[in-house]
Amino acid sequence: MVIGFVLVFFIHHFDFLLKNLVKSLVTLPLVLPPSVLGYYLLVSFQQNAFLGKWFEIIFNVQLAFSFEGILLGSIIFSLPFMVNPVLSALDNLMVSLQEASFTLGKSRFVTYTQVILPNVKPAILTSLILTFAHTIGEFGVILMIGGNIPGETRVASLAIYHELEALNYGMANSYSLILLGFSLTILLVVYYFQKRFKPDFT
Amino acid sequence: MIEIILKRHLKGQSGLFELDIDMQLKKGGFYALMGESGVGKTSVLKIIAGLMKAGSGKITYEQEVWFDSDNSIFVKPQKRSVGFVFQDYALFPNMSVIQNLYFAIGKVSEKKEIDEILELMNLGDLVKSKPQELSGGQQQRVALARVILRKPDIVLLDEPLAALDQKLREKLQKDLQSLHHKYGFTALMVTHDELEATRLADEVFIMELGKVIRKGTPKNVLNTLLDLNSIEAEILDVDFESNELTATNHRGIFKVNLSESQLKNIKVGQMIKLNSKDWKINE
Numbered sequence: 001m002v003i004g005f006v007l008v009f010f011i012h013h014f015d016f017l018l019k020n021l022v023k024s025l026v027t028l029p030l031v032l033p034p035s036v037l038g039y040y041l042l043v044s045f046q047q048n049a050f051l052g053k054w055f056e057i058i059f060n061v062q063l064a065f066s067f068e069g070i071l072l073g074s075i076i077f078s079l080p081f082m083v084n085p086v087l088s089a090l091d092n093l094m095v096s097l098q099e100a101s102f103t104l105g106k107s108r109f110v111t112y113t114q115v116i117l118p119n120v121k122p123a124i125l126t127s128l129i130l131t132f133a134h135t136i137g138e139f140g141v142i143l144m145i146g147g148n149i150p151g152e153t154r155v156a157s158l159a160i161y162h163e164l165e166a167l168n169y170g171m172a173n174s175y176s177l178i179l180l181g182f183s184l185t186i187l188l189v190v191y192y193f194q195k196r197f198k199p200d201f202t
Numbered sequence: 203m204i205e206i207i208l209k210r211h212l213k214g215q216s217g218l219f220e221l222d223i224d225m226q227l228k229k230g231g232f233y234a235l236m237g238e239s240g241v242g243k244t245s246v247l248k249i250i251a252g253l254m255k256a257g258s259g260k261i262t263y264e265q266e267v268w269f270d271s272d273n274s275i276f277v278k279p280q281k282r283s284v285g286f287v288f289q290d291y292a293l294f295p296n297m298s299v300i301q302n303l304y305f306a307i308g309k310v311s312e313k314k315e316i317d318e319i320l321e322l323m324n325l326g327d328l329v330k331s332k333p334q335e336l337s338g339g340q341q342q343r344v345a346l347a348r349v350i351l352r353k354p355d356i357v358l359l360d361e362p363l364a365a366l367d368q369k370l371r372e373k374l375q376k377d378l379q380s381l382h383h384k385y386g387f388t389a390l391m392v393t394h395d396e397l398e399a400t401r402l403a404d405e406v407f408i409m410e411l412g413k414v415i416r417k418g419t420p421k422n423v424l425n426t427l428l429d430l431n432s433i434e435a436e437i438l439d440v441d442f443e444s445n446e447l448t449a450t451n452h453r454g455i456f457k458v459n460l461s462e463s464q465l466k467n468i469k470v471g472q473m474i475k476l477n478s479k480d481w482k483i484n485e
Contacts, residue, residue, distance in 0.1 A: 096292035099253050100345075102279040103286040104306045104352060114305070118296040 027084065029077040034140025041073050042145045063145075070146040070155070074135045081131045089123030090116070125193050133186040137179065203228060204356065204388060208249055208259030208269075212412060214240045221245055221256075221412040229264070229355075232382055232389045234399035234420070237409035243392040246409075247358040250390070251286050252279035263355060285349030285387070287359040291341040293333035299344050300329040306348045319347045322384075323377065339370040343377065350381055359391035363398065375401055396424050437472050440465060449474055 029037055044051040045063035052063050063069040093116065101111040117124070139157040148158045156179055163172040204227040212221050221242045227233055235243050248254035249269075250261060258271040268277045293302050303316055320326050323343040333341055342362060349357060362378075363371045375398060382389055382402075393399055399406050400420040408416040408423060416423050435449035435456055445465060447458045458476060468474070 094290055094292060096288040096290055097294060099248075099251075099279075100286065100288060100292035101294075102253060103251055103282075103284055104348070105280045105308070106305075107280060115294050115296070119294070121296075 027080045030080040034077070034138070035144060037077055038073070038141040038144025041076065041141065045069050045072075045145060065145070065147040065149060067146075070142050073141050073145045074138065077138060077141050078131045078135050081134050082127050085123045085127040085130070086120060089120040093119055122194060126190050129186055129190050129193075133183055137183060203264065205260065205262045206246075206250060208246075208256035208261065210245070210249070210255075210257040210259075212242050212245055214242075214411075216240075219412045223259075223412075223414060225407060225414060225417075227356075227388055227390065229388055230386050231404050232402055233391070234403035234406045235390060235392045235409065236394065236396075236399060236406060241409045242412045243409055244360050247286070247360050247390065247392060250356070251284045251358055252277060252282050253286075283353075283355040285352060285354035285357040287342070287345055287349055287357065287362045289361040289364055291333070291338075291345045293341055293344055293348070295333055298330050298332055299325065299336070302333065302344060302348055303351060307351050312351075315351060319351060322380075323347045338366050339374060342366070342374060346374075346377065346381065350385060350387075353385065354387060356388045356390065359389065359393075361392050361394065364394065371395070371398070378402060396420075400424060434473055434475050437468060437470050437474055439470060440468055447474075449476065 042064060043049060045055075046052045047056060047062065047064070055061050055063050055068075059068075061068045063072060097115055097119065098111055101115045106114075136155075137157060138155075139161070142155055143158060143161075146155070146158070148154050148162060154162065156175060160172050160175045160179070163169075163175065205225075206227070207224045208221065209223075210221045211218055219242075223242075223246055235246065237243055245254060249256045252268065255276065256269060256271070259269065260267070260271070261269040263283070266277075267273075267275050268282050269275060293299075294305065297305060300316070303319075307316075320329065323346065325340070325343055325347060328336060328340060328344075333344065336344065346362075359378075363374050366374065378389075379402060389402075391399075391402065403420055405417060406420045406423045407414045435451040437447060437449050438455070439448040441447075442465065445459055445462060447460055447465065447468065449456050449458070456476060
């Protein structure tokens with residue numbers, strides 16, 4: 001979430017050379033097959049790869065086939081769900097709001113916390129919930145980098161796959177039902193919030 | 203005295219052009235900035251406010267230097283004593299009217315002044331409303347109040363009344379006039395409305411593609427502007443007894459006295475080209 005905000009801030013506020021490249025990279029997980037993303041993440045998470053080594057040295061954490069690994073992977077593949085809704089809400093916000101705040105003598109920080117963020121609150125909430133839901137539901141990337149280790153990296157969606165492989169239809173069914181109910185509830189909550197925050201007048 | 207000298211490239215609809223401005227405003231004066239869309243009027247306001255940077259030039263208010271490209275001086279918009287009134291009002295939707303005003307002054311202790319301005323702008327009953335519940339005229343009055351509360355030396359107005367209907371516009375012009383008298387700020391207003399400029403401004407600047415091509419009192423400048431254009435209008439009525447022709451276009455209704463021979467072939471509904479010397483405006 002914090003990483004998402006920082007990215008949103010940078011993409012929105014600075015007109016830099018590689019802006020389109022950064023935007024594309026953030027959106028990439030949306031269009032890339034999970035296996036491709038998973039493969040590249042796994043390769044870079046290896047202990048002798050740059051990212052994997054770096055993490056091991058600084059945090060003493062092994063990334064490949066570990067909980068920390070799928071956490072980092074989740075952050076990366078969930079970025080588009082976090083960044084894009086907030087970004088488009090910011091783009092739709094009137095430029096004059098920020099300019100008005102500046103000419104009223106307010107600093108960038110005050111403008112951000114008191115004017116801009118409160119007015120994109122619905123988008124932030126939506127993106128938070130969607131990101132969470134998507135993270136719960138992700139399968140491919142997790143399987144690739146986490147490797148379905150019980151008690152370590154076996155998440156709900158992987159558990160269903162595992163039970164099905166073992167022909168435990170009953171277990172697979174109940175896991176699936178839980179996930180279905182969960183996802184449906186989350187979407188209902190999202191739409192409820194979107195309606196609540198919509199102003200009566202425009 | 204406010205001195206504004208600036209140069210900057212601007213991207214317009216017809217491509218890149220150079221904004222090249224040199225204007226002086228007297229303290230306490232009311233100035234109108236006019237011209238077609240896309241000639242850089244709003245950019246001039248934004249550069250004065252510090253919301254946009256000029257390529258080169260100098261902006262000074264009395265002894266204060268706000269911008270000087272030669273000495274790399276750029277004073278942030280927050281530090282300039284400027285108020286900006288936007289066409290879309292720019293009230294913060296997450297705050298009520300009163301919160302918008304408190305946000306502007308930043309202190310709660312100036313309650314007396316808030317009450318005064320609320321009364322002046324006739325907003326007393328609306329303090330708890332959210333901006334989106336107000337009409338356009340009410341929103342702009344709140345926006346004006348929010349700017350005035352900070353007692354800026356210069357108030358920049360970017361077509362503030364353009365989105366309002368004629369009646370409301372006239373009312374807000376009067377409000378603007380009384381605010382200007384009471385608080386004595388220097389005003390620079392972008393407008394397309396010649397009547398509005400004539401009513402409010404001491405001096406008018408006419409811009410064309412990045413440059414001020416004419417300036418002077420509204421009477422002088424706007425008359426020459428009209429003289430240069432002949433207008434087209436649709437004939438509404440011809441009175442052969444008084445030889446008077448009535449025509450209309452988006453600017454209003456015009457009556458012209460013509461000779462009998464000129465009126466001979468004219469039919470109602472035709473378009474006619476009138477030279478501005480021939481007509482008078484019916485308000």
